[in-house]
Each structure stands twice: as C-alpha cells, then as structure tokens.
Amino acid sequence: MQNKLYAEFASTMMALCLRYAKNRHDAEEILQEGFIKVYACLHQYQFKGPLDAWIKKIMVNCALQKLKNKKPLYQIVHSEDTNEEFADEDMILDNIHAKELILMIQALPQMCRIIFNLYVFEGMKHREIARLLNISEGTSKSHLHDARRFLQNKLQRQFIVLNINSGA
DSSP: OHHHHHHHHHHHHHHHHHHHSSSHHHHHHHHHHHHHHHHHHGGGOOSSSOHHHHHHHHHHHHHHHHHHHHSOSOOOOOOOOOOOOOOOHHHHHHTOOHHHHHHHHHTSOHHHHHHHIIIIISOOOHHHHHHHHTOOHHHHHHHHHHHHHHHHHHHHHHHHHHHHHHTO
C-alpha cells in the first residue's frame, strides 16, 4: 500500500516540495517527512475529496513546519529599486523552462516564497495566509508584492541574457 501511494504521488508532491524548499535536499526532506505523516495518518483519511488533495495538504503543512523550525520566518525584506518597465510577458514565458522557474521561486526570501506558494499555487486568500502564519493581511500582501517584483526582475534579467545569447 505504501509503495503504491509513493509511486503514484511522489513526483507531484516533490514538485510541490521544491517550490517551498530552498534547495533539492530540503525538498527531499520535506517529501520524506510528509510521506511518513501520510502513512501514519492514512487511517484518518475519510474519502471526502480526492486523496491527492489530502496528501497535498499534509505536504504543505510539513513544508511550513520545516521552514518554521529551520530559521525565523519573519525577516524584513527590502525590495530593490527596480525598473518598472518589463519585456513582453509572453516572450519571456516562451523562453523559460519549468526548472528555471522553480529555481527562481527557490531563490525568493523564505517568507516571500511561502506566501507566494500559498497564494499562487494553493489558492489561499491573504486572510487565510495571515491566520495560518500568524501575521497581518498587510504583511502577507507586502511579501507577495515583494515576491512578484523579485520574480519579475529575475525573468527580465533571464530575458536579457536569452536575447544576448541568441544574438537577438
């Protein structure tokens, strides 16, 4: 039973863990701890909703717990002064690979990364995030703004490098 669960959901859950973790090693630790919890709590699954959604919730909670235990989440992040003009979004997204995007998300400051993932990938609202992380809604919004700005800058630099390398 455990082998089947792992075989079916490990790759999807690893992708989730990579978004929350700073690097692959940390993501693997989250994945391992998450599956240990899944196995231990499997008897609590009540078949109300998809199994993968239940496992995903456990993985997200494991990721948050690991990050909370690792170092303080509440670091002040100063946004860099940025140029607000960006290249065409479609041109950038056409030239970026999923692995590069994951690396950019992993490069986000920890609190920005957590809030970005919860908001963008988990579909949580700022009120839910604030309650979950014991922060204000404004703090959640600020970190999401910083995360987006950071990613836009990274994507802009990636686009410039792609153009230089391709001779465009």
